Amino acid sequence: MKLALIGFGQAGGKVVDAFCAFEEMIDRSFIEASIAVNSATADLRGLEHVAQEDRVLIGQSRVKGHGVGADNDLGAQVTEMDLDEIQAAIDRVPVHDLDAFLIVAGLGGGTGSGGAPVLAKHLDRIYTEPVYGLGILPGMDEGGIYTLNAARSFRTFVREVDSLLVFDNDAWRRMGESVGDSYDRTNREIAERFGRLFAAGEVNEDDDVAESVVDSSEIINTLSGGIATVGYATEPLNTSGGGLLSRVTGDSPSTPDETTSTNRMTSLIRKATLGRLTLPCDVSSAERGLVVATGPSESLSRKGIERGRTWLEEETASMEIRGGDYPIPDAGEVGSIVLLSGVTDIDRVEQLQGVAVEAQETTADVQQRSDEQFDSLLDTGGELNALF
Numbered sequence: 001m002k003l004a005l006i007g008f009g010q011a012g013g014k015v016v017d018a019f020c021a022f023e024e025m026i027d028r029s030f031i032e033a034s035i036a037v038n039s040a041t042a043d044l045r046g047l048e049h050v051a052q053e054d055r056v057l058i059g060q061s062r063v064k065g066h067g068v069g070a071d072n073d074l075g076a077q078v079t080e081m082d083l084d085e086i087q088a089a090i091d092r093v094p095v096h097d098l099d100a101f102l103i104v105a106g107l108g109g110g111t112g113s114g115g116a117p118v119l120a121k122h123l124d125r126i127y128t129e130p131v132y133g134l135g136i137l138p139g140m141d142e143g144g145i146y147t148l149n150a151a152r153s154f155r156t157f158v159r160e161v162d163s164l165l166v167f168d169n170d171a172w173r174r175m176g177e178s179v180g181d182s183y184d185r186t187n188r189e190i191a192e193r194f195g196r197l198f199a200a201g202e203v204n205e206d207d208d209v210a211e212s213v214v215d216s217s218e219i220i221n222t223l224s225g226g227i228a229t230v231g232y233a234t235e236p237l238n239t240s241g242g243g244l245l246s247r248v249t250g251d252s253p254s255t256p257d258e259t260t261s262t263n264r265m266t267s268l269i270r271k272a273t274l275g276r277l278t279l280p281c282d283v284s285s286a287e288r289g290l291v292v293a294t295g296p297s298e299s300l301s302r303k304g305i306e307r308g309r310t311w312l313e314e315e316t317a318s319m320e321i322r323g324g325d326y327p328i329p330d331a332g333e334v335g336s337i338v339l340l341s342g343v344t345d346i347d348r349v350e351q352l353q354g355v356a357v358e359a360q361e362t363t364a365d366v367q368q369r370s371d372e373q374f375d376s377l378l379d380t381g382g383e384l385n386a387l388f
């Protein structure tokens with residue numbers, strides 16, 4: 001499907017950059033426009049793929065290009081003030097060619113966390129195309145303010161978008177990795193997972209378009225509300241291809257027998273669902289789902305996809321599980337993307353909100369104590385007057 005990507009704040013801009021790099025790599029066009037919005041000049045300067053004229057600096061009169069310092073109330077305010085600047089960039093996008101908007105933001109900071117929900121509300125009022133959010137949750141070790149920002153932004157963002165796709169930094173970090181390396185890697189993971197999903201509905205002119213190819217309307221119908229998460233699993237064709245029958249018959253390993261293809265596809269769908277999701281959750285709480293099989297057409301077993309789809313219906317007790325192909329000629333691997341939408345049983349979100357409520361109470365206590373101590377410090381019993 002064709003998207004207008006809008007990266008809000010530093011993380012949002014970097015992830016949009018990673019999406020553009022991913023699109024170049026897979027040679028399948030799903031990005032109609034890419035825009036980056038930030039209150040920090042340096043962050044905008046660091047981008048590689050977003051065109052100069054599509055980088056929008058907001059809040060200049062308030063924060064002079066230095067960012068909002070993790071104050072997401074201020075992030076929301078400066079966005080509201082400068083919506084016209086963002087709209088001017090969106091006005092250059094051929095909206096009639098778009099299937100949807102996707103606003104990407106790190107929810108722990110200030111600019112993206114505060115600004116993304118404000119922009120979502122604005123776009124929803126103006127356009128009929130769906131407005132999706134991609135929200136990145138902070139790591140648990142990032143501290144109270146990031147958690148509090150993320151929890152407050154999350155409840156606002158999910159309310160303002162047609163669907164909130166979520167990536168949890170905490171679930172994807174690796175021990176011993178530096179923050180910079182970790183972000184570069186996770187941004188590639190984000191672009192690959194969500195990018196493959198959105199690219200699935202797009203075909204090149206010379207592609208063989210089978211009836212079973214997934215259509216953007218199926219993605220849109222699956223993303224029809226609430227919180228969404230994505231799973232992805234692949235298997236190289238050369239190591240698994242063949243199976244017993246082909247080994248016996250001496251067939252090439254890239255043309256496996258039907259039973260092998262069917263079993264492989266079914267197990268890839270299970271692996272994608274039960275492996276690490278972009279936002280770990282209880283799969284049975286999903287309201288809707290979409291299963292997409294990727295790889296060379298001859299390796300995509302219809303029976304395997306059907307079995308995988310039926311299995312997911314049983315796991316979720318949902319009748320709304322869609323399925324389709326994303327043929328990639330000459331791919332060296334076969335894979336499965338699973339989109340779960342309308343998920344509600346999410347430990348990480350409950351934990352985030354719990355820690356945020358505590359952080360809010362602690363902040364209020366500390367503020368009150370500090371005010372009292374300050375008053376007491378300057379209290380001379382009325383024996384000293386201020387200058388004016």
Ligand SMILES: Nc1nc2c(ncn2[C@@H]2O[C@H](COP(=O)(O)OP(=O)(O)OP(=O)(O)O)[C@@H](O)[C@H]2O)c(=O)[nH]1
Nearest residue numbers: 009010011067068070106108109110111112138183
């Ligand atoms: N996955 C990922 N997460 C990031 C990246 N950079 C920052 N984050 C996350 O995003 C949060 C901070 O958001 P930023 O985007 O840096 O903040 P901002 O929106 O620019 O806001 P201010 O800097 O406060 O003006 C942190 O809590 C991190 O968890 C990145 O490149 N990749």
